[in-house]
Each structure stands twice: as C-alpha cells, then as structure tokens.
Ligand SMILES: [Zn+2]
C-alpha cells in the first residue's frame with residue numbers, strides 16, 4: 001500500500017517530537033527580549049544548516065530565513081514563527097525555568113520557534129515529494145518593535161517571491177482546540193501622544209498664564225465623543241488615554257501636559273477617522289483656550305486579515321489530520337468526538353494585536369490559534385504550555401504547507 005505524504009508527515013512528527021521538545025525547553029530556559037534574540041537565532045540557523053536548508057541570517061536584525069526547494073520551486077509558501085520573550089519574571093517551577101532574570105517566554109514564542117524547526121525537519125526529509133518551495137521565517141520582536149515589519153522591509157517576501165503565508169499561536173484554550181477566523185482577526189493598534197502646551201504663571205495670577213491642565217481636561221472630555229458620534233455603532237474600535245503627566249508644583253500654573261493613549265481598530269477607515277479627529281479636536285480645543293497641542297502618532301501593528309481560501313485549506317487540513325491522528329496523540333478527545341467541536345470559529349476579531357499583520361497586508365495569509373492548555377493567560381508569570389500541543393501543531397503546519405504546494 002502506498003503511504004501518502006500526510007501519513008509520512010505524521011510518522012516524522014512522531015520521530016522528531018522529542019527533539020522539538022528539547023529545543024523548546026532550551027529556548028524557554030534562555031529567553032531573549034525583542035531584537036536581542038542572538039542565541040535563539042543561532043540555534044535556529046545552525047539547525048536549518050544541519051538539515052541542508054539554505055539559510056539567510058540577520059534579516060530584520062536578528063531574524064533568520066530558511067529556504068527549502070522542492071521539485072518545482074516556483075510556487076512558494078512561507079511559514080512564520082516569532083522568537084522573542086517578555087520582560088517578566090517566571091514563577092513556574094520547571095526544570096527548564098528561565099535562567100535570565102526578569103525575562104520569560106510567557107507568550108509561547110519558544111514553542112512557535114521549536115515547532116517551526118520541527119516542521120523544517122519533517123519537510124526537509126520529504127523534499128523530493130514537495131512541488132514547490134517552503135520559506136521558513138523566524139522573526140524577531142513580535143512583542144515589541146515589529147520584527148515582522150523589519151523583515152518585510154528587508155524583502156523576506158521576495159526572492160523567491162512568496163505566494164502565501166501561514167502562522168500559528170499556541171495559547172490559553174483547552175489542549176487541542178483550534179481557533180480559526182475569516183477576515184480581520186486582530187486589530188490595528190497604534191500609540192499616540194498629545195503634548196498640550198500652555199504658559200507658566202504663579203497660581204495667584206492665573207490670568208498671566210495658560211493652564212495646560214485645564215486645557216488637557218477639556219481635551220480629554222471632548223475626545224470621548226469620537227467613539228459615540230463619529231464611528232458607526234457597528235464598527236469595532238476603541239481608544240484609551242492610558243497615561244497623563246505634567247505639572248511641577250501645586251503653586252505653579254503648568255505649561256506642559258503629556259497624554260499618551262492607545263487606539264485599536266479593525267478597519268482602516270475607523271483608524272483614519274479616530275486618528276484625524278483626535279488631532280483635530282485636541283488642537284482646536286487647545287487653540288480656543290490660547291494654548292497649543294502637538295499630536296504625535298506612532299504606527300503600531302496592522303490587523304491580521306485571514307484569507308478565505310487559504311483559511312479554508314488550513315481548516316480542511318486540520319479536520320483531515322485531526323481525524324487521522326486523534327487516537328495517536330493522547331489528547332483527551334471526548335467520546336463522541338466531532339472535529340467540528342474542536343474548531344472554534346472566531347466570529348469577532350480580538351482587539352489585541354499581532355505583527356503577523358505585516359505579512360497579511362501584502363499577501364494571502366492565514367493565522368490560527370491552537371489551545372495548549374489554560375494554565376494562565378499569556379503575558380502572565382505563570383503561563384505554561386502543555387507540550388502535547390506539538391503533536392498537533394507539527395502535523396497541521398507541515399500538512400497545510402504540503403497541501404498548498406501539492407494541490
Ligand atoms: Zn505576546
């Protein structure tokens with residue numbers, strides 16, 4: 001009987017699972033912050049070279065790219081993992097607990113990196129059966145700084161030109177639940193600063209100054225009407241003023257207040273409206289009160305938009321592979337198992353951000369979530385991943401890539 005390529009992937013996933021766990025624990029123990037992933041990217045590059053995969057280093061500072069060419073290398077799929085950790089003290093009791101003080105892999109990026117290396121191990125053995133090219137993207141700085149933006153800027157989607165990209169995130173859902181969504185699944189997130197300027201005076205003679213605190217108070221109140229009056233009630237959008245600083249003494253009319261906020265929107269249009277209105281209202285309120293206001297916008301991550309066709313392909317692959325491996329992966333699959341119950345369709349975008357959006361802006365993309373147990377939410381000192389999740393993530397990612405190329 002001919003063993004099909006997906007069964008081969010399953011066997012190879014079993015073969016390499018232990019190696020993947022070993023790599024994951026090593027990376028977990030030595031977490032590195034955004035754009036400082038020197039040790040991690042060295043592990044990645046070395047392993048890819050060992051597998052005979054063409055390697056490019058220092059793309060987007062500390063990023064690594066691997067290129068695996070199959071039989072007809074024209075069609076190209078990219079698979080992306082992020083490598084950075086968070087400035088957080090781990091309080092889990094693990095034999096491979098972080099040894100870097102105040103730094104922790106609390107978002108599962110150690111798993112994403114190890115998993116993608118595992119997929120590289122699997123696919124490099126199946127090279128002769130691949131009808132296309134797989135580009136492995138190991139990016140820095142998802143948490144802080146937009147490593148995805150840097151890699152795209154440095155041409156990671158070109159030479160060879162990438163036709164589609166897949167990514168996944170492990171996280172706090174019951175082990176084995178797969179979350180998928182169509183269209184926008186995460187939000188644009190942008191930071192802005194308002195610098196309100198007035199004129200100093202003694203508080204006994206306020207008429208000689210321009211009180212920046214009073215102007216700021218009016219601006220803060222006026223901005224609240226943007227969401228209720230300028231944005232459609234059907235639109236998913238919000239912003240908050242999370243920080244305010246200024247003033248020097250109780251008896252001085254202050255001349256400078258700084259307000260820092262964050263906006264999160266799903267559509268480009270809402271983002272543009274909110275951005276323009278914040279600037280316009282703040283400036284006109286300040287001017288009307290004889291002060292001034294400077295608006296500084298710092299572009300964050302764009303929404304992740306999941307391509308319909310590509311997401312269907314991932315969904316179909318997930319269903320097929322789940323059915324095939326369910327008895328072999330030791331997940332607590334319910335008696336009357338139905339894969340449909342394990343795939344959670346995300347119908348509302350989360351308002352968090354994910355820098356996979358930088359790729360999804362350019363080419364068809366699909367990003368999924370795979371439950372790795374719900375110990376604690378991500379970005380928490382107690383975040384933990386059930387490593388059984390690799391049984392699923394190795395199979396899903398490798399199989400979806402092959403399906404895309406070979407279909
Ligand atoms: Zn995170």
Ligand SMILES: [Zn+2]
Nearest residue numbers: 107109142169
């Ligand atoms: Zn993350």
